[in-house]
Amino acid sequence: MTALTKLFRTTTFRLSLTYLALFSAAAILVIFYIYWNTTVLLSRQLNQTIDAELTGLAEQYKAGGLDQLVRTAAARSQTPGSSLYLVADKDGNRLAGNLTAVSPELWNSLGPVEFVYRRPAPGGTERRLAFANVFRLPAGYRLIVGRDIEDRRDFARSIRRAMLWGLGLMALVSIGGGYWVSRKLLTRIDAISATSRTIMEGNLTGRLPVHGSGDELDRLSESLNLMLARIEQLMAGLREVSDNIAHDLKTPLNRLRNRVEEALREPHGEPVYREALERTIEEADGLIKTFNALLSIARLEAGAGGENREQLDVSELVRDVAELYEPVAEERGILLKADTAPPLVIRADRQLLGQAIANLIDNAIKYGAPAAAQENDGAEPEVEVSVSAKEGTAEIVVTDRGPGVPEAERERVLNRFVRLEASRCEPGSGLGLSLVAAVARLHGGALKLEDNAPGLRVVLALPIGGETHVNGAVPTVSPGAETRSA
Numbered sequence: 001m002t003a004l005t006k007l008f009r010t011t012t013f014r015l016s017l018t019y020l021a022l023f024s025a026a027a028i029l030v031i032f033y034i035y036w037n038t039t040v041l042l043s044r045q046l047n048q049t050i051d052a053e054l055t056g057l058a059e060q061y062k063a064g065g066l067d068q069l070v071r072t073a074a075a076r077s078q079t080p081g082s083s084l085y086l087v088a089d090k091d092g093n094r095l096a097g098n099l100t101a102v103s104p105e106l107w108n109s110l111g112p113v114e115f116v117y118r119r120p121a122p123g124g125t126e127r128r129l130a131f132a133n134v135f136r137l138p139a140g141y142r143l144i145v146g147r148d149i150e151d152r153r154d155f156a157r158s159i160r161r162a163m164l165w166g167l168g169l170m171a172l173v174s175i176g177g178g179y180w181v182s183r184k185l186l187t188r189i190d191a192i193s194a195t196s197r198t199i200m201e202g203n204l205t206g207r208l209p210v211h212g213s214g215d216e217l218d219r220l221s222e223s224l225n226l227m228l229a230r231i232e233q234l235m236a237g238l239r240e241v242s243d244n245i246a247h248d249l250k251t252p253l254n255r256l257r258n259r260v261e262e263a264l265r266e267p268h269g270e271p272v273y274r275e276a277l278e279r280t281i282e283e284a285d286g287l288i289k290t291f292n293a294l295l296s297i298a299r300l301e302a303g304a305g306g307e308n309r310e311q312l313d314v315s316e317l318v319r320d321v322a323e324l325y326e327p328v329a330e331e332r333g334i335l336l337k338a339d340t341a342p343p344l345v346i347r348a349d350r351q352l353l354g355q356a357i358a359n360l361i362d363n364a365i366k367y368g369a370p371a372a373a374q375e376n377d378g379a380e381p382e383v384e385v386s387v388s389a390k391e392g393t394a395e396i397v398v399t400d401r402g403p404g405v406p407e408a409e410r411e412r413v414l415n416r417f418v419r420l421e422a423s424r425c426e427p428g429s430g431l432g433l434s435l436v437a438a439v440a441r442l443h444g445g446a447l448k449l450e451d452n453a454p455g456l457r458v459v460l461a462l463p464i465g466g467e468t469h470v471n472g473a474v475p476t477v478s479p480g481a482e483t484r485s486a
Helices: 003-008 011-077 150-200 216-248 250-265 270-301 314-331 350-367 370-374 432-442
Strands: 083-088 094-097 111-121 124-136 142-148 309-313 335-339 345-349 382-390 393-399 446-451 456-463
Touching: 011 083, 011 094, 011 124, 011 142, 011 150, 124 150, 150 216, 250 270, 270 432, 309 314, 309 350, 314 335, 314 345, 314 350, 314 382, 314 393, 345 350, 345 456, 350 382, 350 393, 350 432, 350 456, 432 446, 432 456
Parallel strands: 335 382
Antiparallel strands: 083 094, 083 142, 111 124, 124 142, 309 345, 382 393, 393 456, 446 456
């Protein structure tokens, strides 16, 4: 397909031609209507003028006969204007009037008639159009009264000429404008198509061009770019999950297999086999828990969770979860405090939100242990959970006195299987806070990280109105609004 053929087949060019046809038809109808009404008006005025002159001549004829008619016609013929008069005998000899000669057709006519006559003009004579009434008088005499209507014919020619030139100019401008607009639009469409082809070939970093004009193509490109960014994020997450699964799950699977082989390598008693089976079940439970967490994150990011939303008091929910974790915190020598005095009602899924709060508290207890506190100038090991309303959102804040998260790592810690603890002596798979972030996105909120000086301050912000993002769309999060993974 040639560039010109492709241009002519664009919707913009076709619309331009359609608008040209419709506008031309409307213009023709309007011009014809104006011309027809003007012609009718001029014809009516012409007939009224001729009838008035005929009435006056008829009165003169009745009053003084043929002689009076001839004198009146001769007098009126001397008046400058477009009126035409002729009084002639039966042989066609002119007795009075400014018509010097008539054609046989006009002489033999009766009543209203259009005819062409000649009159003197610079350089000779000229042919002009006239309209007259022909009357036959007694004894074969003729009376012709008319008016020159050449100006009306010139007017009609001017109307036709203006219409043809106007339509031609309109067609030229419309086709030229359609060509220019179509070419400009086609250039942008070609750029979008080229970018789309590179994306289909696997380059997910490509984005559709945005010219900044704010038109419908820019709005479409911006929406598609957001979609492409989301797809790129999901694909990157999928690749990362696949790599992490292969890396993080390989070790427990090998450990499980080695333990079974060790138990089978030599004959042992029932206690040894029982211990091996119990540890194998424990490893299998850990693997099942990891896969369940991965499935939950996938469902939440796809927008498939949170069907059981209800109006709930988030302060009460935080108190209940904190009460469950008090024995765990006490066992690790950490003071767990819950500051949730004012009730705060939001619309959310109780089970998902409770799990997210539990993950935050569990994460804070792990990294706010006394050993971590001693490295922070002997600060008292403490985890505090609070709830407050701020700018239309309910903020669930969990703070600890642990080592915190380096600023360079804050963007990475929400990814699956990411653990900042190099020794990995603490139990966990690095999925806890990924699940919290997914719950926050599902409810239209965000997970933010702040420095607690020392320690970490994690903020789970949820809209009080309960707005959600469909299909896991990523809400706007301020820079640095991430947290570490368990």
